[in-house]
Amino acid sequence: MKKIEAIIRPHLLEAVKDSLQALGVQGMTLSEIRGFGRQKGHTEVYRGSEYKVEFVPKLKVEVIVDDEIVEGAIDAIIKSARTGKFGDGKIFVFPVEEAIRIRTGEHGVNAV
Amino acid sequence: MNSLHKLGSLLTKLAVLPMGLIAMTISALAQTPTVEERLAAAEAAVKTAQTAGDNAWMLVCSALVLMMTGPGLALFYGGLVRKKNVLATMMQSFIMMAVITVIWAVFGYSLSFAKGSPFIGGFDFLFLKGVGAEPSAYAGTIPAQTFMIFQLMFAIITPALITGAFAERMKFSAMLLFCTLWAVIVYFPLAHMVWGDGGLLNAFLGGKVPALDFAGGTVVHISSGFSALVCALYLGKRVGYPKTPFAPHSLVLSVIGACLLWVGWFGFNAGSAVAAGSLASNAFVTTHFGAASAAIGWLVIEWIRQGKPTVLGGISGAVAGLVGITPAAGFVTPMSALAIGFIAGVVCFFAVTQLKKKLGYDDSLDAFGVHGVGGLTGALLTGVFANSAVNTVFKDTVTGAATPSGLLEGNPAQVLNQLIGAAVAIALGCAASYVILKVIDLTIGVRVTGEDEMQGLDISQHGEEGYNLDADLISAGGFGMSGGAYNESILVAAEALEK
Numbered sequence: 001m002k003k004i005e006a007i008i009r010p011h012l013l014e015a016v017k018d019s020l021q022a023l024g025v026q027g028m029t030l031s032e033i034r035g036f037g038r039q040k041g042h043t044e045v046y047r048g049s050e051y052k053v054e055f056v057p058k059l060k061v062e063v064i065v066d067d068e069i070v071e072g073a074i075d076a077i078i079k080s081a082r083t084g085k086f087g088d089g090k091i092f093v094f095p096v097e098e099a100i101r102i103r104t105g106e107h108g109v110n111a112v
Numbered sequence: 113m114n115s116l117h118k119l120g121s122l123l124t125k126l127a128v129l130p131m132g133l134i135a136m137t138i139s140a141l142a143q144t145p146t147v148e149e150r151l152a153a154a155e156a157a158v159k160t161a162q163t164a165g166d167n168a169w170m171l172v173c174s175a176l177v178l179m180m181t182g183p184g185l186a187l188f189y190g191g192l193v194r195k196k197n198v199l200a201t202m203m204q205s206f207i208m209m210a211v212i213t214v215i216w217a218v219f220g221y222s223l224s225f226a227k228g229s230p231f232i233g234g235f236d237f238l239f240l241k242g243v244g245a246e247p248s249a250y251a252g253t254i255p256a257q258t259f260m261i262f263q264l265m266f267a268i269i270t271p272a273l274i275t276g277a278f279a280e281r282m283k284f285s286a287m288l289l290f291c292t293l294w295a296v297i298v299y300f301p302l303a304h305m306v307w308g309d310g311g312l313l314n315a316f317l318g319g320k321v322p323a324l325d326f327a328g329g330t331v332v333h334i335s336s337g338f339s340a341l342v343c344a345l346y347l348g349k350r351v352g353y354p355k356t357p358f359a360p361h362s363l364v365l366s367v368i369g370a371c372l373l374w375v376g377w378f379g380f381n382a383g384s385a386v387a388a389g390s391l392a393s394n395a396f397v398t399t400h401f402g403a404a405s406a407a408i409g410w411l412v413i414e415w416i417r418q419g420k421p422t423v424l425g426g427i428s429g430a431v432a433g434l435v436g437i438t439p440a441a442g443f444v445t446p447m448s449a450l451a452i453g454f455i456a457g458v459v460c461f462f463a464v465t466q467l468k469k470k471l472g473y474d475d476s477l478d479a480f481g482v483h484g485v486g487g488l489t490g491a492l493l494t495g496v497f498a499n500s501a502v503n504t505v506f507k508d509t510v511t512g513a514a515t516p517s518g519l520l521e522g523n524p525a526q527v528l529n530q531l532i533g534a535a536v537a538i539a540l541g542c543a544a545s546y547v548i549l550k551v552i553d554l555t556i557g558v559r560v561t562g563e564d565e566m567q568g569l570d571i572s573q574h575g576e577e578g579y580n581l582d583a584d585l586i587s588a589g590g591f592g593m594s595g596g597a598y599n600e601s602i603l604v605a606a607e608a609l610e611k
Contacts, residue, residue, distance in 0.1 A: 044359060046424055047478060048465025051357040 001096040001109060002070045006061045007035065007089040008081045013059055015080035020063060023072050026112065029062040039087030058089060064096055064112045159253075166253040169388035170262055176379025177265035181272050182206045184376050187369025188431070189276055192424075192477050195361040196568025197280045198578035204275035204287055211288065212268045212295055220267060221260050223300040225250065230312035230320065232301040249309055249317070251386035262383060263303070270299050270332045276477030277340035281350050281565050284573040286558045290343075290548055297544045298335055302537055306331045313533045315505055323533025324498055324505065324517070324526065326395065327384035329439025329490045334537040337484020339545040340475060346549045347558060349474035351565050358476075363423055370427035374403050377434045381441040394502055395441035399434065402441075402453035406433020409457025417465075425461070428482060432460035435486035439530075440494040443505070443517060448497035455493060460486045488534055495530035496520055 008016055013030070020028065034055035041054040065073050074091055082088050101111035186205040193201045212220070221237050225248075228234035237243050240260065248256035271291035278287065305311040306325050313330075315322035325331060350358070360366060381399040385392035410429025415421040436456025437449055444452065464481035475481060498505070498518030506515045506523070516523040552558050559565075564572035571577060 045418055045420070045422065046359055047428060047481075048418070048469065049354065049358070051359050053357075 001064055001099060001112070002067060003094040003096050004061075004063050004065060004070065004073055004077070005092040005094065006063075006077050006081065007033070007058050007091075008061060008077070009083070009087065009089060010057060010059050012081045012083075013061070016061060016077055019076035019080040020061075020073060023069055023076055025063050025065060025069075025073065027063070031060045031062075033058050033060045037087070037090070039085075056087065064099060066109050066112075162253050163247075163255075166251075166387045166389075167255065167258055169392065170251075170254050170258045170383060170386065173379035173383025174258070174262040174265055176376045177262070177269065177383065178209065178376075180373050180376035180380060181265075181269045182209055184369050184372035185269065185272050187365045188373060188427075189279060189366075189369070189477050191362040191365030191367075191369060192276075192360045193279050194358065194568070195579065196570055196577075198361060198365075198570065199576055200284065200569030200573050201275070201279050203284070203574065204279070205272040207288065208268045208272040208291060211292055212271065213264060215292065215295065216264045216267055220295065220300055221263065223296070224267070224303040225260075225263065225308050227309050228304065230310060231305060233304045233308050250307070253387055259386065262386075263307075266328055266332060266380070267295060267299055267303070270328075270336050271295055273332070273336040273479055273483050274340045274343060276479030276483075277343040277475050278347050279476040280569065281347060281476075281559055283557060283560050284569070285556055286552050289552055289556070290558075293548045293551075294339065294545065297548065298339065298541050299331070302331050302335055302540060305536065306533070313536065321529055321532050322505070323491075323529045324443055324494050325439045325491070325533060326442035326494075327381040327438045329435070329487050329494065330533050330537045333435045333438060333483040333487030334491060334534050335541040337480050337482070337487050338538045339541040340479035341473070341484055342542050342545040343549065344473045344475040344480065346546065346553075347474075350476065351562055353474045360424065367423060367427055370431055374430055374434060377403070377438075381438060385442055391442050391503060394446075397446045398441045398444055398449035399437055401446050401449040402433040402437030402456070403430045404433070405450045405453030406430060406436060406457030406460075409433070409454040410461045413458050413461050428464065428478070429457040429461070432456045432482050432486040435460075435483055436490035436493065438487070439490050440497060443494060443498040443503050445497075445499055445502055448499070452490065452493045452497060456486050456489050459489045488538075491530045491534045492527060494518070495527035498523075498526060 006016065010032075017028065034057055036054050036056060039056055041052055041056055044051045044053055061077075063073065070093065074093070077091055098107060099109070099111040100107055104111075182202075182205055186202040189205060190198045190202040217240060219235075219238055221240060221243065222235055223233045226233040226236035237260075240257075243256045243260050245255045245257065247254060248259055250256075251259045271294050274291070274294070275287065282290075305313045306323065306328075307314060309317050311317065313321050313323040313325070315324055323330065352358075377399055378396055382392045382396035385395055407426050407430040410425050410432065411421040414425040433453035433456050436452050440449070440452055460482050463485035464478045467485075468475060468478070468481055473480075496519040499521050500506070500514040500517045503517070504514040505517050507513065508515055518526050549558055560569065560572060
């Protein structure tokens with residue numbers, strides 16, 4: 001099992017979700033986050049006072065998948081979340097030791 | 113059927129009743145109709161009718177002016193601060209509605225409007241003695257009580273305006289004390305000087321220096337604006353200013369607040385005609401034109417200089433225009449109002465964006481930049497644009513004919529009078545504000561601790577938060593209730609649902 005953590009542009013969430021669902025991914029966790037990378041932020045001006053907003057709003061999608069479909073899922077996210085400009089985001093993959101479904105107590109991939 | 117019948121006969125009886133009354137009145141008139149009596153009756157009826165009209169208008173205006181403080185100013189200022197200070201900032205406006213009202217009732221109205229020296233009123237109206245249904249010297253067609261409550265609303269909003277300068281860092285107790293003392297030491301005397309019977313600057317009731325201030329440009333805006341500057345300088349900058357961002361947490365609230373201010377200002381300015389006549393119409397129109405023109409003025413200069421027209425710029429411009437037209441509303445033509453508004457919008461833009469940066473003070477919400485600078489601009493422009501065709505102020509002592517009011521009409525001295533009026537307000541406001549702040553600083557302290565400031569005034573001063581949108585999440589985590597019992601009750605409820 002692997003956890004795929006994808007930082008994406010907020011307006012591309014639907015596309016990313018659909019592409020993962022098409023691969024059979026059953027659920028995901030979503031967080032609204034802010035961060036910065038190479039994408040420049042923007043400047044806001046309030047009555048002449050300039051504030052540089054460096055932390056840009058992004059979404060973090062987390063899915064746990066079986067090892068077999070990790071590569072497919074990564075490709076799906078890249079395809080659906082890419083615009084080709086700075087700020088498209090990142091994908092991180094982590095090993096997952098165990099997964100348990102609270103309702104039934106099942107362990108392993110079945111619990112995901 | 114029977115009951116319908118009864119109703120029918122009752123209606124017939126009721127219809128006959130007024131006819132009988134009319135017949136009796138006619139016969140009474142036929143008996144003793146001297147011309148003098150009929151004239152007196154007609155005059156009394158006219159007076160009653162005029163009082164009804166004027167009083168209705170002035171009561172509505174009083175309510176409109178109160179609306180400027182809460183919700184108007186509370187929302188305008190509340191939206192401009194950071195999220196952690198929204199309640200404390202709104203409270204600073206709201207609490208004025210309570211505190212100033214009480215001191216106004218006890219002695220404030222008397223010190224402002226009872227006959228006294230040229231500088232402050234006397235004690236004739238203490239505890240509102242004699243302020244009742246009979247009209248006062250200030251407005252011949254409305255009850256003195258109406259005039260009193262209308263003027264109270266002005267006394268409420270003026271110290272509330274200053275709170276924009278010390279938002280986000282002043283102790284609530286210190287703020288309460290400051291605003292109360294400021295009302296007594298600055299506002300009541302100033303209101304007496306400009307509007308009071310025998311006041312130094314009163315152009316209509318025997319003042320030595322006839323400064324024109326239709327609705328409170330000097331009394332309300334210059335006094336509060338310059339006092340705000342002293343407050344900003346005395347309190348010092350907010351922690352982190354100007355390096356860390358102080359972006360407004362909700363400009364949506366500010367837009368609503370500014371628009372409520374705009375609407376409320378009709379009561380403020382048009383109501384200052386203290387009658388529902390044509391002068392009120394003129395003030396209403398000039399007020400509206402001034403606001404519109406100033407919003408455009410600010411936006412145009414902002415668009416040119418900064419590349420984008422901001423919403424905050426638009427509403428700030430409108431407020432600046434309303435401030436600028438306030439002293440002029442009942443003295444200038446609608447076309448002059450367009451000019452005054454535009455100038456006020458542009459001047460205030462530079463005050464807020466350039467002057468503040470150059471001088472380096474932290475006037476959190478630009479109470480000085482908008483009310484001080486806008487008020488001063490309006491006071492001077494009133495001396496320029498005032499026109500005797502709109503409102504006759506000065507009369508030839510021999511012929512009684514109207515003489516010119518403002519500079520453009522041929523009375524350049526009026527600009528000087530305006531300047532003196534403004535100078536009195538500035539001197540009194542600044543000096544008194546400094547002394548009051550010093551006294552408070554030496555006794556209870558003016559500023560919150562750095563820790564309280566970082567935490568936000570909502571929690572540190574009031575023990576509340578403005579937005580508890582995640583309250584459900586927090587209590588589900590066992591924050592509010594003892595965990596075990598709470599979880600159990602949820603389980604019981606969930607089981608019941610499944611069955």
